[in-house]
Amino acid sequence: MLKKLLAGLVIGVCLMSFSGLGLSQEAKVYVGSKNSTKYHYTWCRWAQKINPNNKVTFNSAQEAKAAGYIPCKVCKPLMRD
Numbered sequence: 001m002l003k004k005l006l007a008g009l010v011i012g013v014c015l016m017s018f019s020g021l022g023l024s025q026e027a028k029v030y031v032g033s034k035n036s037t038k039y040h041y042t043w044c045r046w047a048q049k050i051n052p053n054n055k056v057t058f059n060s061a062q063e064a065k066a067a068g069y070i071p072c073k074v075c076k077p078l079m080r081d
């Protein structure tokens with residue numbers, strides 16, 4: 001009885017933290033490279049190829065655009081926020 005309750009609690013907490021993480025990754029942070037003019041979602045395979053020394057991060061698409069970056073055609077970061 002108690003075990004079942006605990007398991008439910010653990011699953012609930014895991015789900016909550018997982019969805020929270022997904023949201024913040026998707027909506028908030030974009031990355032680009034000093035060597036290119038594209039910006040990406042952090043999960044994009046191209047974003048993961050960026051050399052950490054050349055990595056630049058943006059808090060919004062507008063910020064990236066203001067810096068002269070254009071959206072990646074693979075992960076298609078949104079322009080609206």
Ligand SMILES: [Zn+2]
Pocket residue numbers: 039040041044045046047072073074075076
């Ligand atoms: Zn991309």
